[in-house]
Structures are given as C-alpha cells and as structure tokens.
Amino acid sequence: MSQLLSLSRAARLAGVSRGELQATIRERDIQTFEGEIAVEDLLKAYPAIDMEHDPVLERLASIKAAAKPKSRYSDHWLPEPEVLMARLEEFQHVLTRTKATLNNMEQLLAEVTASLETVVDSDDQRLRETVLHLSGRLRQSLQKSQTQTDRRAEIFSRDAMLRFIAVSARIQPSGHEFFVEGKDSLLDAALRAGLHLDYGCASGNCGACKVRVLKGKVRKIRAHDFVLSALEKEQGYCLACSNTAVSDVVIEATEALTAVDLPQQEIRCVVRNKEAVSDGLNLVHVQTPRTQTLRFMAGQRVAMTLEDGKRRELAVASCPCDGRNLQFLLRSGIGDGFAQTLLAGRHGQTLLIEGPRGDFLLEEEATEPAVFVAVGDGLASIKSLVEHAIAIDNAAALYLFRIDDAPAGGQLDNLCRAWNDALDNFSYRRLAPGVEPAEAARLIADAVMDLASHRLYVAGTATWLDDFVEQAVRLCVPAENIRSDRIDAAGVRCIRAGA
Numbered sequence: 001m002s003q004l005l006s007l008s009r010a011a012r013l014a015g016v017s018r019g020e021l022q023a024t025i026r027e028r029d030i031q032t033f034e035g036e037i038a039v040e041d042l043l044k045a046y047p048a049i050d051m052e053h054d055p056v057l058e059r060l061a062s063i064k065a066a067a068k069p070k071s072r073y074s075d076h077w078l079p080e081p082e083v084l085m086a087r088l089e090e091f092q093h094v095l096t097r098t099k100a101t102l103n104n105m106e107q108l109l110a111e112v113t114a115s116l117e118t119v120v121d122s123d124d125q126r127l128r129e130t131v132l133h134l135s136g137r138l139r140q141s142l143q144k145s146q147t148q149t150d151r152r153a154e155i156f157s158r159d160a161m162l163r164f165i166a167v168s169a170r171i172q173p174s175g176h177e178f179f180v181e182g183k184d185s186l187l188d189a190a191l192r193a194g195l196h197l198d199y200g201c202a203s204g205n206c207g208a209c210k211v212r213v214l215k216g217k218v219r220k221i222r223a224h225d226f227v228l229s230a231l232e233k234e235q236g237y238c239l240a241c242s243n244t245a246v247s248d249v250v251i252e253a254t255e256a257l258t259a260v261d262l263p264q265q266e267i268r269c270v271v272r273n274k275e276a277v278s279d280g281l282n283l284v285h286v287q288t289p290r291t292q293t294l295r296f297m298a299g300q301r302v303a304m305t306l307e308d309g310k311r312r313e314l315a316v317a318s319c320p321c322d323g324r325n326l327q328f329l330l331r332s333g334i335g336d337g338f339a340q341t342l343l344a345g346r347h348g349q350t351l352l353i354e355g356p357r358g359d360f361l362l363e364e365e366a367t368e369p370a371v372f373v374a375v376g377d378g379l380a381s382i383k384s385l386v387e388h389a390i391a392i393d394n395a396a397a398l399y400l401f402r403i404d405d406a407p408a409g410g411q412l413d414n415l416c417r418a419w420n421d422a423l424d425n426f427s428y429r430r431l432a433p434g435v436e437p438a439e440a441a442r443l444i445a446d447a448v449m450d451l452a453s454h455r456l457y458v459a460g461t462a463t464w465l466d467d468f469v470e471q472a473v474r475l476c477v478p479a480e481n482i483r484s485d486r487i488d489a490a491g492v493r494c495i496r497a498g499a
C-alpha cells in the first residue's frame with residue numbers, strides 16, 4: 001500500500017499552495033483517497049520537487065518572516081522541548097515499525113532468493129528459466145535499493161522532518177485541515193489557518209472550545225480552570241485552547257460555518273497604537289482583553305463607540321486569525337468628530353466594539369482564483385479578506401489590485417509587496433489613482449487570464465463600484481461571482497436602495 005499524504009501536507013512537501021495542488025489534481029484527474037494523495041502520484045505531478053533544497057522549511061520561514069498575517073510568529077517558531085520530545089517518541093515508533101518491516105522483507109527476500117537458487121538444477125527447462133529470471137530480478141532490486149536514490153524515501157524523510165515542526169489536524173465533521181506549529185494550541189493553530197472553531201475565553205475558563213480527540217495524541221500546554229468530568233476525559237475530550245497536538249490528530253469540533261453562527265459580542269477594548277500610513281489615512285491598533293477576543297469573519301465590520309459616545313461602523317482591517325489584536329483604517333477628516341476624537345485621544349483610551357456585522361465575506365470553500373480590488377478606503381475590508389485567503393490557502397491564485405493615491409513604499413504597500421514576493425500564487429499591482437471603472441475593469445481583465453472564471457471581491461466608494469461591477473459583468477464575470485463592499489467617503493457601508 002503506497003504512503004498517503006493529506007493535501008495540506010502534500011502541498012507543503014511540493015512547495016505549492018494547497019489551492020494550486022487542488023487545481024493540479026482536478027486538471028490531471030489524479031485519484032485521491034478521502035482527501036489524501038499517494039506519494040507516487042505527488043511525485044508524478046511534481047517530478048521537479050527539489051530535494052537538494054528544503055522548500056518546506058524555506059517556504060515556511062520566508063512566509064512567516066515576510067508575509068503571513070500572524071502577529072506572533074517570530075517567537076513561536078519551534079514547539080516547546082516537551083512537545084518536541086513527545087513527537088520524537090512518536091517518530092521513534094514509526095521508525096521502529098519501518099525498520100522491523102524492512103528487516104523482515106530483507107530476510108524474506110534472502111530466503112526466497114536462496115530457495116529459488118536450489119531449483120536452478122531442476123530438469124525442467126522452463127522452470128529453470130523462470131527461476132533464473134526471478135532471482136536475477138530480486139538481486140537487481142536489492143542492489144538498486146542499496147545504490148539508487150528512492151524519491152519516495154526522500155519524501156518520507158522530508159515529511160518526517162516536517163512532522164517535528166508541524167503536525168496536522170483534521171476536523172470532523174467538516175473535514176477542514178490545519179497544521180499545528182510551534183507553540184500553538186489546537187485553537188491558536190485552527191484560527192491561524194482561518195478556521196472558525198467555537199471558543200470563548202481562549203484561556204481555559206469557559207469550556208466553549210471543548211473538542212473530542214478521535215485519533216492521535218494531544219498534550220496539555222497550560223493549566224486551565226475549567227474542569228472536564230472524568231467521563232469527558234475518558235471519552236477523549238480536551239480544551240482546544242489549552243492543548244497542542246503531538247502527532248497528526250483527528251478531532252471532533254464545532255465550527256461557525258456562516259456569519260450567523262457567530263455570537264454578537266460587546267467588548268471593551270484599548271487603543272494600542274495609531275500610525276499614519278499615508279496622507280490622511282491611519283492604521284489604528286485596538287486590543288481586546290486577553291480573555292475576550294473578537295470572533296468575526298474576514299470582511300466584517302464592527303460598531304465602535306468612543307468614551308464620549310461618538311460612534312462609527314468600521315471594517316476590521318485585520319485577519320480573524322488574531323481576534324485579540326484588531327486593526328482598522330481611519331481617515332482623518334476635517335469636521336469628522338469621531339476620527340478627530342479617536343486620533344487625538346490619549347494612549348490607552350478605551351472604546352466599545354459591538355459586532356460582528358456584514359456579509360462581505362470570502363467564499364471560503366471556493367478553489368477558483370480570486371481577484372481583490374481595493375479602491376481607496378475599501379482597502380480595509382480587502383486587506384482582511386486577503387489575509388484570510390492566504391491563511392486558508394484554498395484559492396488556486398490570488399490577485400490584488402489597489403487603486404488609491406497613497407505613495408509607493410508606504411507601510412501597507414510594503415505589506416502587499418511582501419505577499420507578492422513570498423507567495424508564488426500571489427500577484428499585487430497598483431492601478432493609477434483616478435482610473436475610471438471601465439478602464440480599471442479592462443486593465444484587470446488584461447492582467448488576469450480568463451477573468452470570467454475568477455471570484456471577484458471589490459470594495460470602494462459606492463458609485464465607482466457600481467460602474468465597475470457593471471463593466472465586470474459585461475466582461476462575462478457571472479454576477480454571482482462578484483461580491484462588493486460599497487462604502488461612502490468616510491468608510492461607512494452603503495446599502496444599495498432596495499437591498
């Protein structure tokens with residue numbers, strides 16, 4: 001039986017995105033086995049996997065350093081020593097079984113070869129020829145295994161290396177997969193992968209993140225106050241926020257699959273930082289309490305109320321993978337009391353956020369390439385969508401087009417360039433500020449082959465957007481493949497009349 005790899009693991013070993021691997025599987029009609037691919041088929045699809053370099057580690061390191069929208073990667077790269085030791089022990093079992101099988105096979109081969117040679121002197125000419133042929137083949141095969149490189153074995157050893165750093169987890173019943181890396185708990189890792197696992201406090205108090213381990217081993221990485229009953233423990237339940245995976249695991253867990261599955265939340269937060277990212281545009285960093293992170297989906301908004309009661313609805317500009325450290329884009333406008341108060345406020349001012357709201361969401365299960373168009377302050381919700389799309393790694397390719405007058409080399413421009421440089425399937429391009437919707441649609445259609453087969457996500461001022469969407473439909477993009485976030489000049493969402 002050939003070795004099977006989950007699609008996420010296979011994509012990492014081949015150094016491609018999961019979306020790209022899925023596209024290859026569809027194009028070449030490669031057989032998969034309940035979401036897994038045979039090593040032989042992976043090698044046939046990607047014969048040029050470079051075994052000299054280690055794209056697994058290089059890719060992980062480069063993405064983590066430059067692009068992934070994860071705030072705490074740098075100090076979370078390696079697992080705790082105890083977890084590493086537990087994984088070593090797991091691997092030792094695998095090696096022991098593999099070596100035992102190999103020893104048995106070698107012994108069997110030697111015995112078969114010896115037995116065959118005893119009949120070489122048989123009177124039966126045909127039998128003698130068959131036996132000679134068979135023993136020759138066996139000898140050749142043995143020599144080959146001792147002298148030639150076995151690509152399957154190389155994949156095995158690379159996979160083994162990967163398993164020390166990142167084990168995989170599969171959720172039942174959704175079938176979603178994610179990697180558990182570094183010092184992450186199961187919950188951290190699922191959120192980083194863009195999944196919406198149920199949870200509450202994220203700190204072991206509420207029990208909302210209870211999952212059942214169906215296969216594999218987990219290990220507690222922090223003490224928790226919530227008490228699991230003896231029966232729950234016996235049945236394999238654990239808290240996802242307080243346990244990590246030692247080996248590949250399958251867990252039974254509940255997830256929010258649509259925005260309505262998320263609870264409405266009210267959280268008092270602290271403004272941690274405000275920085276100008278271009279002329280008049282500011283990136284505001286807001287932090288929730290440690291025990292109350294915001295659960296939301298990429299592209300959604302929250303209502304924000306300041307200490308003096310001023311209130312505004314704003315798109316969250318960061319990824320749901322970090323519900324504690326939230327970012328918002330805020331334009332400082334003359335006569336805009338909300339922006340003035342927030343931007344001039346003291347360090348550590350508090351504000352209340354309520355939400356999440358809105359349905360400008362990523363089609364998460366879609367594997368078609370996705371095109372994101374951010375016009376002006378529409379960059380906020382698009383940034384969140386792009387970060388989420390990178391995290392879930394499902395789309396075969398991602399294109400980001402940005403239309404605004406921010407100077408090149410600004411903080412957000414550099415972030416988009418970092419995605420472009422670090423991710424093979426990501427392309428970033430800026431269009432001239434003031435470009436007309438029809439011209440923008442034409443330029444995008446020229447830059448993206450077969451735009452009609454892509455998912456289109458557009459955010460920007462309502463009038464510009466309406467014209468652009470009309471043009472996109474004329475270019476044969478099905479209307480159901482287009483999602484738009486229509487905002488006014490202050491970044492407030494516009495509702496189309498009759499919508």
Ligand code: FES
Nearest residue numbers: 200201202206207
């Ligand atoms: S999220 Fe509250 S105990 Fe895990």
